Amino acid sequence: MKDKNPSNPGPSSPELNSKENDSSTGFTGKKVSRRDMLRLTGVGGLGLLLGGGGIGSIIAARSAAAPNRAVQASAALADSIPFFGEHQAGILTPAQNFLCFAAFDLTTTNLSDVKKLFQAWTTTAASLTSGQLIGNVNDNPNLPPTDTGEADGLSPSRCTLTFGVGPSFFDGRLGLGSQRPASFQDLPVFTGDNLEPQWCGGDLCVQACADDMQVAFHAIRNLARIARGTAVLRWTQEGFQRSSGADPKGATPRNLLGFKDGTGNPDVTDRKEMDTVVWNNSGDGPSWMNGGTYMAVRRVMLRIEVWDRSNLSDQEATFGRHRQTGAPIGAKDEFDDLDLKATDASGKLIIPENSHSALAHGDGTVKMLRRSYSYSSGMNLKTGQLDAGLLFISFQRDLVKQFVSIQQRLSKIDKLNEYMTHTGSAVFACFPGTRKGGYIGQSLLG
Amino acid sequence: MKFSYVVPVGLLAASILFAGCGSNENNGNTASDSNTTADAQVATTAPGTTEAAADFTAAIDKYRTYVIEQCDAFVKETENFINAVKEGKLEEAKALYAPARMYYERIEPIAEALGDLDPNIDARENDVDATEWRGFHRIEKSLWVEKTTKGMETTADILLKDAQLLRAKVETADIDANLLVTGAVELLNEVSSSKVTGEEERYSHTDLYDFVANVEGAEKIYELLKPELAKIDPTLEQTIGERFAALKTELAPFKVGEGYVSYEELKEEEVRKLSQSLDALAEPLSNMGTILGV
Numbered sequence: 001m002k003d004k005n006p007s008n009p010g011p012s013s014p015e016l017n018s019k020e021n022d023s024s025t026g027f028t029g030k031k032v033s034r035r036d037m038l039r040l041t042g043v044g045g046l047g048l049l050l051g052g053g054g055i056g057s058i059i060a061a062r063s064a065a066a067p068n069r070a071v072q073a074s075a076a077l078a079d080s081i082p083f084f085g086e087h088q089a090g091i092l093t094p095a096q097n098f099l100c101f102a103a104f105d106l107t108t109t110n111l112s113d114v115k116k117l118f119q120a121w122t123t124t125a126a127s128l129t130s131g132q133l134i135g136n137v138n139d140n141p142n143l144p145p146t147d148t149g150e151a152d153g154l155s156p157s158r159c160t161l162t163f164g165v166g167p168s169f170f171d172g173r174l175g176l177g178s179q180r181p182a183s184f185q186d187l188p189v190f191t192g193d194n195l196e197p198q199w200c201g202g203d204l205c206v207q208a209c210a211d212d213m214q215v216a217f218h219a220i221r222n223l224a225r226i227a228r229g230t231a232v233l234r235w236t237q238e239g240f241q242r243s244s245g246a247d248p249k250g251a252t253p254r255n256l257l258g259f260k261d262g263t264g265n266p267d268v269t270d271r272k273e274m275d276t277v278v279w280n281n282s283g284d285g286p287s288w289m290n291g292g293t294y295m296a297v298r299r300v301m302l303r304i305e306v307w308d309r310s311n312l313s314d315q316e317a318t319f320g321r322h323r324q325t326g327a328p329i330g331a332k333d334e335f336d337d338l339d340l341k342a343t344d345a346s347g348k349l350i351i352p353e354n355s356h357s358a359l360a361h362g363d364g365t366v367k368m369l370r371r372s373y374s375y376s377s378g379m380n381l382k383t384g385q386l387d388a389g390l391l392f393i394s395f396q397r398d399l400v401k402q403f404v405s406i407q408q409r410l411s412k413i414d415k416l417n418e419y420m421t422h423t424g425s426a427v428f429a430c431f432p433g434t435r436k437g438g439y440i441g442q443s444l445l446g
Numbered sequence: 447m448k449f450s451y452v453v454p455v456g457l458l459a460a461s462i463l464f465a466g467c468g469s470n471e472n473n474g475n476t477a478s479d480s481n482t483t484a485d486a487q488v489a490t491t492a493p494g495t496t497e498a499a500a501d502f503t504a505a506i507d508k509y510r511t512y513v514i515e516q517c518d519a520f521v522k523e524t525e526n527f528i529n530a531v532k533e534g535k536l537e538e539a540k541a542l543y544a545p546a547r548m549y550y551e552r553i554e555p556i557a558e559a560l561g562d563l564d565p566n567i568d569a570r571e572n573d574v575d576a577t578e579w580r581g582f583h584r585i586e587k588s589l590w591v592e593k594t595t596k597g598m599e600t601t602a603d604i605l606l607k608d609a610q611l612l613r614a615k616v617e618t619a620d621i622d623a624n625l626l627v628t629g630a631v632e633l634l635n636e637v638s639s640s641k642v643t644g645e646e647e648r649y650s651h652t653d654l655y656d657f658v659a660n661v662e663g664a665e666k667i668y669e670l671l672k673p674e675l676a677k678i679d680p681t682l683e684q685t686i687g688e689r690f691a692a693l694k695t696e697l698a699p700f701k702v703g704e705g706y707v708s709y710e711e712l713k714e715e716e717v718r719k720l721s722q723s724l725d726a727l728a729e730p731l732s733n734m735g736t737i738l739g740v
């Protein structure tokens with residue numbers, strides 16, 4: 001029985017994307033295609049305009065992410081976040097609706113292969129984030145199209161692609177050992193860790209975020225395809241949060257425990273704060289990381305069933321915040337100060353010392369930028385319970401001083417530990433932004 | 447053997463993408479100086495329009511000769527195999543089973559193009575109605591699960607007739623350049639879809655024999671098309687060559703004597719590595735169609 005080969009549609013197949021080519025200028029040319037114009041006036045564009053927080057936050061994100069760069073206010077790319085810039089996008093960018101995260105392992109020991117991969121990924125990332133088809137062989141009946149096609153006709157959906165390398169990238173295979181920043185290594189073991197190798201580590205990572213899951217998946221799928229022969233997937237995790245459609249006002253999203261998550265984050269529009277908390281500056285470490293940042297990823301399984309059986313005051317004591325408003329216990333407004341010294345009439349602390357917010361906040365001097373997504377991976381066949389939780393992602397200037405010091409506190413006495421277990425762990429050094437004409441990781445690979 | 451309606455595509459994709467997680471050691475230096483697919487794709491842009499259509503007559507003739515050779519050997523080895531079955535020699539039959547099949551697996555796309563021959567020879571349980579199930583895998587189940595040759599005598603005779611019919615038909619089978627190009631990719635897709643998962647030889651666990659044979663069949667086609675490919679896209683030609691070499695290096699440790707270890711002996715991460723090396727090869731190979739022009 002002849003199996004239809006999907007990669008070979010045969011001569012009778014319809015002309016693919018023929019309209020694309022008349023306006024595109026090739027693999028790197030970034031003229032606005034006819035399709036982009038249609039998008040603007042079509043349903044996608046309209047939905048976006050009506051989508052409340054959409055545009056405003058995009059502009060905010062742009063100017064925050066790349067304050068030195070003239071905003072390319074092309075209306076056609078209204079929901080496109082530029083890939084090129086001083087810093088990588090997907091860090092200060094207000095979190096999109098969906099995440100598709102992939103860690104890769106290299107299958108080569110040859111630095112020039114890695115460089116070629118990053119160059120190919122750069123070109124591809126520029127297409128993916130602007131909603132254009134990848135490559136220029138999309139209409140030859142004798143060849144598999146260079147773009148897999150499932151995002152054809154979709155808007156860029158604020159797609160961002162954030163690239164990084166893990167500590168194992170510097171283990172000597174590529175001869176880059178001396179470039180490893182001193183404090184950049186796998187996280188230490190924390191109390192209560194329950195790590196499974198299948199959710200840990202990686203030589204490379206790509207964090208794909210978009211307001212459309214298919215757009216995010218398409219990005220990872222095509223980047224993995226292009227990597228074949230140079231790098232292979234090590235682990236992947238999809239994530240979600242409430243969508244901007246369901247919450248047009250763009251309130252702080254709630255995690256799967258029902259609490260607002262992100263309230264205590266530093267202000268991404270405060271340049272000075274971001275330089276202090278997130279971005280590496282000259283003098284922090286090797287110069288290739290200037291303008292870059294470190295990412296900590298923890299896959300945290302939530303004991304949802306157990307949580308659901310605990311009463312509201314216990315839940316609130318766990319976080320040190322009220323569930324409905326997100327305000328610190330005893331306060332009214334979500335953004336009221338977290339007063340960790342306040343006591344009740346009997347002299348007892350109002351916000352419990354072992355609550356997550358109290359411990360994570362500490363004396364308030366150590367901060368990080370959290371950008372987590374919830375995940376749901378079906379059910380655990382052993383327990384019959386939901387396999388769901390948080391893909392915790394944070395960005396910081398220094399992993400040890402920031403992530404490790406906070407997580408060490410949390411792992412010992414956080415009341416939240418009753419309701420969760422860390423199953424995965426990885427850290428990545430995320431490069432500074434890629435400049436037009438340059439490529440991802442150029443500051444390191446030269 | 448692959449039927450579009452029985453292969454659980456989602457499941458396969460999932461098992462390939464997420465088949466556990468291995469060590470963080472070097473996953474094997476699969477390509478010493480290879481290009482990424484994107485490079486290969488970039489290189490395959492403009493050809494075909496300006497050049498005169500290539501002449502594939504010689505390659506097609508050579509391929510037909512190859513197919514006939516394989517078929518001759520297939521008929522001969524199948525005869526030995528079914529004789530052992532009919533003579534009740536269980537162990538001998540088991541030993542002859544996988545090697546005989548390799549001749550078939552090398553040229554499977556041709557058989558698949560010839561009507562019902564492929565299901566008759568190579569259907570797995572549940573690929574076809576139970577009443578129609580025959581061929582190698584029916585006998586495989588008897589030998590390995592029922593542990594007997596008894597009751598297989600008629601099935602054995604029919605298998606030999608089907609093999610002979612295949613041999614007769616390939617003489618005149620339509621072979622064109624397009625079949626070569628897609629056939630090579632199909633052979634590797636066969637590996638991805640059913641060999642990697644251990645579904646093909648679910649009773650005998652001789653999947654690696656089929657795996658190797660499919661790869662050899664694809665490599666044969668690549669070699670025949672290589673001169674033309676080298677003219678049009680030398681980078682692609684080189685990348686494919688390197689990736690064949692890398693995959694064969696990955697397969698080498700599993701060879702014992704003239705055969706291969708049982709698929710059950712492979713660890714999860716070994717299977718995944720083979721699968722990923724195969725994907726690394728199949729991706730550029732799928733661009734061989736560039737020699738056909740636009």
Ligand code: HEM
Nearest residue numbers: 255259260261262263264265300357360361390406407420
């Ligand atoms: C499943 C795991 C986790 C959940 C569900 C969770 C949830 C929360 C919630 C609801 C808040 C209060 C609202 C807010 O300020 O955003 C919070 C605050 C915070 N969490 Fe977590 N968190 C988790 C893990 C972690 C981890 C692993 C770290 C870092 C090591 C961390 C660091 C922080 C920080 C720094 C704050 C802000 C504290 C402040 O107000 O300054 N969290 N988290």
